[in-house]
Amino acid sequence: MKNLDLNHLIDLDALLSEGSVAGAARRLNLSAPAMSRRLAHLRHALGDPLFVQAGRGLVPTQRALDLRERVRTLIEEVRSILAPPDIELAHVERTFTLRTSDGVIGTWAAALCARLLELAPGITLRFVLRPKKSMEALRSGEVDLDLGVLDGDAPEIKTQTLLRAQFMGVVRADHPLARLENINVERFIAWPHVNASRRGVADGPIDHALAAVNAKRRVALVVPSFQAAMAMAMSSDFIAAIPEPFARWSAHSSQLHIFALPVVTPQVSIAMSWHPRHDTEPVHRWLREQIRQTTASVFKPTGGAG
Incomplete structure (x- = not known):
């Protein structure tokens, strides 16, 4: 039984199920000569003719009959392994x-x-x-x-x-900056800032953008998360910078005012x-x-x- 693989099992299953070369060829979308060659390979590998002439048709040998259910079971098992599982x-x-x-x-x-x-x-x-x-x-x-x-x-x-998302500025709803329509760089850096950094660093993209226009903010507090930065902004004079979706979502349920930064930062x-x-x-x-x-x-x- 050398040089047999899963494809040969599929060929054998089609032959045993259809009972003819022509039927197996149709089932596997092959030509009759190609199916005949596959039957010849199976006969050689298994050491059995598998099908013998009986009048104008073919009938399975006893070996073929013995293999039919076993091959069918193997094919179903392989398909169940390879098919995506149904999830309830x-x-x-x-x-x-x-x-x-x-x-x-x-x-x-x-x-x-x-x-x-x-x-x-x-x-x-x-x-x-x-x-x-x-x-x-x-x-x-x-x-x-x-x-x-x-x-x-x-x-x-x-x-x-x-x-x-872009960063947005965040201050408490009654912060002096909340009353202004336009917050420029000068107004932005006039107040202390809280920086959100998991790594504990005080500077970042906002500071780089400010440096490009010869400005510098005062980062007086570093916290590990955006949530903590918003909490500080809500209860103090600090300005926080938060990704826009977080800021807008939080503004619906808290006393926060959000505004566009006066400098452009990467998303x-x-x-x-x-x-x-x-x-x-x-x-x-x-x-x-x-x-x-x-x-x-x-x-x-x-x-x-x-």
Whole structure:
């Protein structure tokens, strides 16, 4: 039985099911001569004629009859392995670990969880904070999805951009700047600033843009997340800079005023990342789609998805 592969099993199954070369050829969309050559190969490999002449037709040998059910079972088993599994989301029991910042958790986690409770109530989300950019937690399986500002990558890690946005200025609703229609550079740098940085750095794209026009702001406070920066802006004279969708969403439910920055800064990308071993996994892929749809629904992003 040398040089046999799955294709030969498919050929044998077609011959045994149809009982003729012509029928098997039609089933496999082959010509009759091509099917005859495949039958000749099977006969040689199995050491049995498989079909013998009986009048004008062919009848299976005993070996062929003995193989028919076994071959059919094997083919069905292979197809069940290779076919995409049917997922009954209502019966899925699983916990996913999502690594992100508290700002992302606070803004849309409730909407995502409401969606999952309706569609797949057995799925539990476990959020952990993003203290650093390392992708090792994705590689090890400690984390299923990484969510947040796209600020680094790893060669094998899969990434999808959920939204792209400009930074906006944020101050409390009764801040003196909230009464102004136009906030120029001079007014912008006249007040203390709070900078959101997971790495604890005080400068960033805004400072680079200000330097280009010979201006400098006073960063008096550095916090680890956008959520913390907005909280400080809401309760003090500080100015915070937040990606526009987060700022606009938060302004609906808090005493915040948002305004366009007086300098142009690069867009920030909010993305989700995962290890390629989960790329085609049905439930993981379904969860990624729910995250994408929830982001689009909550933030109504103006940028495209990558």
